[in-house]
Amino acid sequence: MTCGAVAAPAIPQAQPSVQWRLASGWLLCRALKLAEVLGELMPEGRETVHWSDVITILAIGRLCEPSSELHVAERWYRTTALEDLLGVPSESIYDERLYRSLDRVLPHKGAIEAHLLERFGELFELDYDPLLYDVTSTYFGAPGKAWRFQRVQFPHRQGEEPPHRESSLGLMEVTT
Numbered sequence: 030m031t032c033g034a035v036a037a038p039a040i041p042q043a044q045p046s047v048q049w050r051l052a053s054g055w056l057l058c059r060a061l062k063l064a065e066v067l068g069e070l071m072p073e074g075r076e077t078v079h080w081s082d083v084i085t086i087l088a089i090g091r092l093c094e095p096s097s098e099l100h101v102a103e104r105w106y107r108t109t110a111l112e113d114l115l116g117v118p119s120e121s122i123y124d125e126r127l128y129r130s131l132d133r134v135l136p137h138k139g140a141i142e143a144h145l146l147e148r149f150g151e152l153f154e155l156d157y158d159p160l161l162y163d164v165t166s167t168y169f170g171a172p173g174k175a176w177r178f179q180r181v182q183f184p185h186r187q188g189e190e191p192p193h194r195e196s197s198l199g200l201m202e203v204t205t
Contacts, residue, residue, distance in 0.1 A: 054089035
């Protein structure tokens, strides 16, 4: 499988649909040159696993199976072929490392977004003004009968009873 000049190796040990999602996520990260920009912004230090590899794992995880960092560390990563693709042993991926990577990447958010928007435009030949909006863990609630959306089944935080209903929203606008 190739994407432009990016070739994906065979991915062992996975179901076909999982294999496709992993290959697609891996190819997208390669095509967007995610590791390169992260390598420039976050040079290697004393860490045993480079931050760019950890962020790539998290990015592919969000594309393939959106879940918590704890789930990625304890379950998801071990069930994928990313260890073979990235060369990062599964025992090197643990929750603290994943959480620290988010802290390390945050100061570079603007530069990473600019790079990804530029690469996206180059790859897909689009001229656009993106608007990215993400609200995760937004809670809606009202006492008793004041809740107007009885027919809508919103998920809610475990251990909490409605009316504290949770909704995860995302919006991306592209104008060409």
